[in-house]
Amino acid sequence: MSLLDEIEPLKAEALAALMAVSDQSSLDSAKGAYLGPQGKFTGLLKQLGTLPKEERPAVGKAINVAKGELEKALKVARDKVELGGAGPDQLVDFTAPGRCRRSGRLHPLTQVTEDIVRSFRKLGFAVADGPEVEDEYHCFDALNTPVDHPARDAQDTFYVDTPERPLLRTHTSSVQIRVMQEQQPPVRIIVPGRVYRRDTADATHNPTFHQVEGLYVDRGVTVGDLKGTVEFVFRELMGPKTQIRFRPHYFSYTEPSFEIDFANALTRKMGKDWLEIAGCGMVHPAVFEEVGYDPEEWSGWAFGFGIERIAMLRYGIHDIRLFYENDMRFLKQF
Amino acid sequence: MKVTYNWLREYVDFDWTPEELAERLTMLGVEVEGVERAGGGLEGIVVGQVLTREQHPNADRLTLCTVNDGEGERSIVCGATNFQAGDKVALALPGTEMPVPEGEKPFTIKVGKIRGERSEGMMCSGKELMLSDDAEGILILPGDAVVGQPFAEHLGRSQEDRVYDLEITPNRPDLNGVIGLAREIAALTGNPLKLPDTNFQEGTERAENLVEVRIEDASLCPRYNARVIRGVRVGPSPDWLREALDKVGVRSINNVVDVTNYVMLESGQPLHAFDLHLLAKAGGRPTVVIRQATEGEVFTTLDEQEHELGSERLLIADETKGIALAGVMGGLNTEIGEGTEDVLLECACFQPQNIRATSKALGLSTDASYRFERGADVGVTDWASRRAARLIVDVAGGELAAGVVDAWPEPAEPIEITLRHERANTLLGVELNPAESIAHLCGLGMEVVAESNESVTVRVPTWRVDLKRETDLIEEVCRLHGVDRIPATPPRGARGENEFDAIHDVLSCLRQWLAAQGLSEAQGQTLIRADEAERAESDMVSLERPLSSDMNVLRPSLLPGLLDSLKQNATHGSHDVGLFEIGRVFRAKEKSVCEGRRLAITMTGRRDPTHWEGAGREETVGMPDLLGVLEVVLSELGVHGVSRARRGKETGLFVESAALVLGKKEIGELGQLLPTLARDYELRGTVLMAELNLDLLLQCRSTGHAFKVLPQFPAIERDVAMLVPEGVTHERVFEVVRQANPEYLARTNLFDVFRGKNIPAGKKSMAYAFTYRHGERTLTDQEVNGAHEKLVVALHRELGAEIRD
Structure with a gap:
């Protein structure tokens, strides 16, 4: 071969x-x-x-x-x-839980506040702030709330035990006065912050709670502007199909004054046509005079509402005290 | 579009400096993209003549001269020796800024005393004038130099000028010519526009006997104007013409072509010159036909490029052939050359869209097509033609045939627009004077056709193709009034302002950073129990009539609230908790109440969520975890240089703790909760807490953030493991490193701390990695060894460190 x-x-x-x-x-x-x-x-x-x-x-x-x-x-x-x-000796269990780092969450009140701030900022509002320990002048007198007014009832207000006897602000409206005394119009501010009322804590009350105040002062500001802004903000917060209703009301520092009700799928689920959510009105001329604005030249509106209330409605939280307990099981849900 | 300062001044008077002119043009909406100096230089230097030359009485090496500067005599002290009385010299007068090489600081000639003798100027050397390298002696000028004449003129240099490179917006084709720009200046200053005279002696032969024009489609060529100049002598252009073109970057070709370019630059109207005899004649005279090309027709442009044309291309033709690509470029076949005697001068107007399409399709963009694309002025055609004809006769001789062949089949009616003064005021936000507005419009060439108290109606000139309606006139009035003169009004109600607005954002970011560290946000009660509050702070604020003894003081610290929250969680079986709170605290200060913002953090239990495998999965948080969170937060906030000062003893809350110190301020504290207190609150294991004064932190932020160039060269790392006494802290090691300041050290990193086996009691082993790096080159081992050795010696000396091998 x-x-x-x-x-x-x-x-x-x-x-x-x-x-x-x-x-x-x-x-x-x-x-x-x-x-x-x-x-x-x-x-x-x-x-x-x-x-x-x-x-x-x-x-x-x-x-x-x-x-x-x-x-x-x-x-x-x-x-x-x-x-x-090189084949695997052990098989990966793709169904076993993954390894997570701990992640933190922001408090639901913070999240709601940020949402409110964001929608107001779209309209050109700036965030303002003021002290929580206030004097009677900024909290009441300057806001056209005379001494004999029921809102000034000591039953509702915490006073601090010092010689000057300051109080814990009962609403964020006190910041309106401080801002208007410091700057000339136009003013566009929003004030989120803590306020205090002498209410014993229960499912719907806590002596400490949060409010947001909006104030707009310019030439030619109208009730129509107020309604337009309120509708815009609440639709941003509560959904585009939210309906808003204004009811005449009384606040000493606004004239005319209104209460604001809203209606959406949430209220219907709760079996209610309307739910009250905020108070508002055109800034009272006496308030303008107090801060040195000419009420003939300037007009404006203010409104305020409780943040806890919005958060409770939005998430279906039944007890306001949960916000202040900081239970991790609660906080992790938001 | 390029234009020069002096050229503009030929058409309008203004007394602005070249810099001011640039500013004015920019504010009129004609942005100046660049300014270059042309010609000039050597200002302040004149031809002088030395009258006497004597020895300086106080200096051997200097002479004392009298020099005639053309107006009088000056005393000059000079260091050169290469001249004698009678010589003509370049004399720099006081105040002259001497030329210096780029980048050097210019120096100015001053009157002064040199060694006690007055010197009123300087006789210059070639080097001082930057004319030569000769610094040996002064420059001696020829005997025929004219005393007193500016030295630049003596050298034959042209007058100083500035060349502006302008960005002409596409809506303003009229500004693609010097006259258009001059008109803007005239309208702004109120000075008249001075147009050159175009009247002159015409010949006897009539133009219509020499050429005929036929436009086939007036929509593509609204106007075609032809003139004939006979008997020209084609040759180089005179200096003024060549210089004018050269300054704005146009190459000189010959006198006839240069004139067409010059008039185009001047008027914005492109022109073209043909050699008349190269056109086919029929019946004794040629006919210029403006027609569309036949499909596939081949045409060679002046740049010797052959183009195959489609029927959408517009041609200038005679009866037999194309002679120019309309509005874009002339044809090679009828080019003006040395032999040209008779010139056919074309000045026409073409449809912008057609020219643009042709220019794009053929990839052929010229000064002419650029202008036609944007819209030529149908009204200036004849003026530009006459102007060019006159200049051709001026520079090339010959005789202009009488009259013109001007085909303009459908002249458009001029546009009229009404301006309501109140409307302008409303839109501009300023109260304008109607008379001024009208003057501005007239300055721009508009004619008033009707006027009332409220409004004015004007006829728009043909060159302003951009003016179509009232708002366009308002813009004109606004430009000439000056945008800078309209007061800015604050945004009306569109913007809120408050000092706190920015703080709100910082706090929002802070919350996000903390959440990213695995901490959840807490909101504690403002009203708390006095005995709990007392552990953190003693200056408490009490309520006058508290609701209950659980809520009788305002919180002086956020920590008692967090402790409560930990208890709340422990009660429900949550022992792995990480919380933070941003909130206010209240302290009694003398008779009043102080409010402050704080950030508090607490961590306890497992570091990470439980996992089913891996080493360290059950590890609980330790002080380094809390320190890590604080480091991240401080770094994100931009607060640097916070040190941790260990406290010697227990506090009301902590068994072991440290103050956070920035400069001399205590900005917070951190520590481990007293085990006894932990037990009271039913907490298991280690509980870590920290509290920071936010008001102070916000004051100490540095927000600047500059990018550091990425290192280009490799680093060299040296590790050091050393035995040190237990009391030596990392901060102390750092301090020693900083003091030793070894060269090239870029980074110091602690990577191991060990106690126990083989380590004597009372000592610990610390291991550091030192990174050395040079920004511009690779370091050698030797260099690093030298630097590192210095550091090791310092560690040993300052810390008593035993270096382990």
């Missing part, structure tokens, strides 16, 4: 051996048997030198082609062995 005729059968034999490889040792032995220094195929190459010169190129070429095929088969066999060994 000539050398040329030996190539094909030997190649077929070697390929079969490589195909049959199942682990590292069988891979090593198959490789050694055919392609190693002592291997059969290597042996063929060695015999090449014994051939007559003119036959060498053809045989050499055939051997090289076959060798290329065998090397490819060797790589396949090697990959198979390596991959087989």
Whole structure:
């Protein structure tokens, strides 16, 4: 048998051996048997030198082609062995819980406040602030609330036990006075903050609670502007289908004054046509005179509402005291 | 569009400096994108003549001269020796700013005394004038130099000028010419616009006998104006013409072509000159046909590019061939050359859309197409043609054929617009004087056709293709009145303002940063129990008639409230709690009540939510966790340099605690809750708490944030592990490092603290990684070793550190 005729059968034999490889040792032995220094195929190459010169190129070429095929088969066999060994000993349980970092949440009152602030800021309002320990002047006198007014009843107001006898502000309206005394119109402010009433804590009362106050003063401000703004803000807060109703009411520092009711899917679910949500009105000329604005030149409106009330309505929270307990199970829900 | 200061002054008087002109043009709506100086220089330097030259009485190396500056004699002290009496020199007069190389500070010649003798100027060397490198002696001028003549003039330099590069908005094609710009200045100053005279002697032969014009579609070519100048001598342009073009970046070709370019720059109206004899004649005279190209018609433009045209391209043609691509570029076949004797001068108006389409399709944009695309002035055509014809005769000789062939099939009716003065006032927010408004409009070339107290109706000139309705006139009145003269009124009701507004945002961000650290926000009661409050602060504010003894004081600190919240959670089985609160606290100060903002944090229990595998999954929070939160918050707030001063003993709340100190101020505290107190509140394990004074923190913020260039060169790191006494703090190590201040040190990082096995009692092992880096090159080992060695020695000396290998 000539050398040329030996190539094909030997190649077929070697390929079969490589195909049959199942682990590292069988891979090593198959490789050694055919392609190693002592291997059969290597042996063929060695015999090449014994051939007559003119036959060498053809045989050499055939051997090289076959060798290329065998090397490819060797790589396949090697990959198979390596991959087989690297398989997982344990399987990932893709259904097991993932590893989480602890994440914190913002207080629901903060979230509602931020929503309110954001919608007012779209209208160009700036956030303002003032002290919580107030004097009677800013909280009552300047707001056209005379001494004999029921709102000034000591039953409703906390007084601080110091010689000056300041009080804890009963509404954020006191900031109106401070801002208007400091700056000339136009004014566009919103005041979120804590207020205090002497109410014993129960499901709907807490001596500490939060309000937002809005104040807008400019030339030619109208009740229509008030309604437009209130509608805009409440639709932002309570959904685009929220209906708003204004009812004439009385506040000493606004004239005319209104209470604001709203209606949406929430109120209907609660079985009510309307729910009261805020108070408002056109700033009383006496208030303007107190801060040195000319009521003939300037007009404006103010409104205020409780943040807890909005949050309770929005999330369906039944007890106001939950806001102040800071139970993680409660806080994590928002 | 480029224009020069002096060119503008040919058409209108104004007394603004070049800088003021730039400012005025910009405020008129013509933005000046660049200004370049052209010509000029050497101001203040004149040709002088040395009258006497004597030795300076007090200095061997100086001479004392009298020099004639053309107006009088000056005494000059000079250091050069290469001249004698009678020589003409370049004399810098006092006040002259001497030329200096770019970037150097100019110096000014002053009258002064040199070694006791008065010197009233300086005779200059070639180097001082930046004319040569010769600094050896002063420059001696030829004998025929005229004494007193400005030196620049003596050198033959052109007059100083400024070239403005202007951005002309697309609505104002009329400003693509110097006259259009001059008109703006005329309207603003009230000075008259001075147009050059275009009347001159015409020849006897009539133009219509020499050329005929036929427009096939007047919508594509509303007007075509042709004049003929016969007997020109084509050659180089005179200096004034070449210079004028050169300054604005237009290359000189020959006198005839240069005139067409000059008039285009002047009037904004493109013109083209053909060699009349290269047009095909029929019946003794050629006919210019303005027609659409036939599909596939091939035409070669002046730049020797061959174009295959479609039928939408507009051609200027004679009866046999195209001779110009209308509004874009002339044809090679009828180019003005040295042999040209008779010139056909085209001055036309084309439909902007068509020119734009052609220019885009052929990728051929020229000064002409640029102007036609934006809309040429159909009214200026004949004026520009006459102006060019006159200049051609001036610079190239020849004779203008009498009259003109002006094809203008459908002249448009002029537009009339009414301006209501009150409407302008309402829109602009300013009370304008109607007479002034009308003067402005007239200055811009509008004619009043009707006027009442309330309004004025004007006829719009042809060059203002942008004026279509009242609001356009209001804009004109506004521009000329000056936008800067309209007072700004505060946004009416559209903007609120309050100091606290920005603080609100910082607090919002602060909440988000804290939540990102895994803490939830708490809201505590303002009214709390006195005995609980007392643990944190003693200066409490009591209520006059509290509701109950549970709520009888205003909280002096947020910590008692958080402690209550921890208890609330523990009661319900939550022992892994992280809370923060941002709120107000109240303290009695003398007779009044002080309110302040605080941030309080508490952490207890497991660090992370429970997981079902992994080392450390049950780990609980330790002081480093709280410190980490504080570091993040302070860094986000932009408060740097807060140190932690360990307190020597227990406090009412803490078993182990530290004050947070910034400069000399205590800005807060942190610590571990007393175990006895934890037990009282039914809390398990370690409870960590911190409270910061927010008012102080907000004052100490630095909000600037500059990007640091990313390091380009590799760093080299050296680790040091050392045994130090237990009392050595990280801060102390840092201090020693800072004092040692080793070169190239970029970063110091504590990466291990170890006590126990193989470490003697009372000592601990601290390991630091020191990173060395140079901003501009790679450091060598040697350099780093040197710096590092210095540091190691300092650690040993200052801390008694034993360096471990």
